[in-house]
Amino acid sequence: MNVPPEPGPDGLRRVPVLVVGGGGAGLTSSLALSDLGVESLLVERHPSTSVQPKAHILNARTMEIFAHHQVAADIRREGSPPENCRAMAWLSSLGGDEPYDRKVLYRTSAYGGGELAERYAKASAQPHANLGQRWLEPLLRRHAEERAPGGLLFHHELLTLDEDGTGVTATVLDRTGGRTFRVRASYVIAADGGKTIGRLRDIPMEGTPTFLEWINLHVRADFSPFIPYDDAVVNRVSSLSDDGTLEHCGVVPMGPRRWGRHSEEWTLMFSRPPGGKEAAELDDETIVKMVRRTLKLPDAHPMDVLSISRWPVEGTLARTFRSGRVFLVGDAAHRHPPSGALGLNTGVQDAHNLAWKLALVLRGNADESLLDSYEPERRPVARRVVERALFSLFNQIAFTSGTGVVPGARPEWNRAQMTALFSDTPDGETRRAVLREYFDTNRITTAHLGLEMGYDYADAGFVTPDHTPRPRTDPLGLLCPQTARPGSRLPHAWLRHRGERVSTHQLHGTPGSFLLFAGAHGGVWREAAKSVAQRHGVRIDAYAVGAPGEPYDVDGEWYRLRGHDEDGVVLVRPDGFVTMRQLTYCAYPEDVLNDALETALGRRAHAASRKGHD
CATH class of the missing domain: 3.40.30.120 (Glutaredoxin)
Structure with missing residues (x-):
């Protein structure tokens, strides 16, 4: 069990690096610094790591980093077997009895699996992995605490941050005991998702502000009767509602003991567009009804909702990734939709880029100007990721045009289009061929090896x-x-x-x-x-x-x-x-x-x- 840091004679707890935030980027920063021989103190305002599954795809470049720090084997042991994370599938619904219900709209290899495996194997010895943050973060925390006993303080919140010519002084609140203490550090890594340090340092986020609200449900259910594939890492349901509109929901297996279509736990994801009722205005019961309707789950089919989260979707980049002795990593530096599974991966790679530089500067082996390289190296990478994630999000629904469904058209028209799409006729065959052309553009979301590790x-x-x-x-x-x-x-x-x-x-x-x-x-x-x-x-x-x-x-x-x-x-x-x-x-x-x-x-x-x- 961690204990609050012991103050020195001047009332300060001195540490070379203060890490603010205990998510994926912050925990990676802590364990990387420990491996580099640098003492750090991590403070996280929540009492535990994430209770939400959140991000789950760990790409090859990220797994190279985790292998370098001796955690990759544990991730693979706790995560999905390779045979259960090779594809992405689009389904017209999970239930329902219309002619177009329970159909496969499209299926493709994804994230280095299936037909992509050979291409990815030529680029890296580390295949991608699949483990939700709800399970990944405790694993990283265990490793970090083993390497830095007492160096991770959860339920501790940064209140103030003051910098002078030789370091940074932070005031930290112990949210359990209610007392505060001060920390003196040479450098600070802001891995707090932009919750505190960006505001304290007056660093604005630039780009596309909130344009969607995302709602995630973490559920326990048996979806095996409705999911056709055992190797789909993501199932995307696009069902035609009673009013003739296509409604979209991601159905993502999360294990944690069985995987694929037999997973015990799932993440269900859908968004609320601007102009509609805001997610915060929707109570949990309404959200569950909306999701069940979109999936067309039978009324009697059990689904235990473990938690519901609502979060704004934006496409923004911090104006600067460095403010004096403070460095921004992960969501504190860049925020974007989950399309392409790039967020957590980019944050881990930020932390890895920064840690060795801090270590060499602190030991006196490198000049402090080396730290000037962090922003010009990582910010262009993050900009490209934000741009791609935004484009991918909208491209994922572009296939709607290939179905013949027209937003705002009469429900009868749209139902006729979906029925024709799956008809056993030459016209149906043509429609399905056209639809595949639309879906094929989605490979920019599921097969972007160059985006994952081709930057320089x-x-x-x-x-x-x-x-x-x-x-x-x-x-x-x-x-x-x-x-x-x-x-x-x-x-x-x-x-x-x-x-x-x-x-x-x-x-x-x-x-x-x-x-x-x-x-x-x-x-x-x-x-x-x-x-x-x-x-x-x-x-x-x-x-x-x-x-x-x-x-x-x-x-x-x-x-x-x-x-x-x-x-x-x-x-x-x-x-x-x-x-x-x-x-x-x-x-x-x-x-x-x-x-x-x-x-x-x-x-x-x-x-x-x-x-x-x-």
């Missing part, structure tokens, strides 16, 4: 360019061309090392370390790495791929992706992104490597800044 940080100014052209990106974000160009995520390829098959990412085993992959003639680079690492007080795990006793490439994939010859080298940052690539022989490897490391540690940026002020 080359333009932020903290990697050493090699002046090679940036690979063309897929505008739909479906494909992820792997490259070892500086600024890009380290490409995944399989190597053989010490008799085992290992991914390039698995050789990056120690949190906080740099990774060097040289060619077969890379002995000089390994020696240079030892010298430079000692000079800067960092760790560099160095390999000469293809040299005797070193990892070697069996199928040639790494040789194809690395982009350098046997005299060249790739240097990778602690977060798994390439910071330097030397394409061929160089006469002064130690100097080149030293310059690259100084850039990665922010020292070149600091020198440039000082020169600009001289």
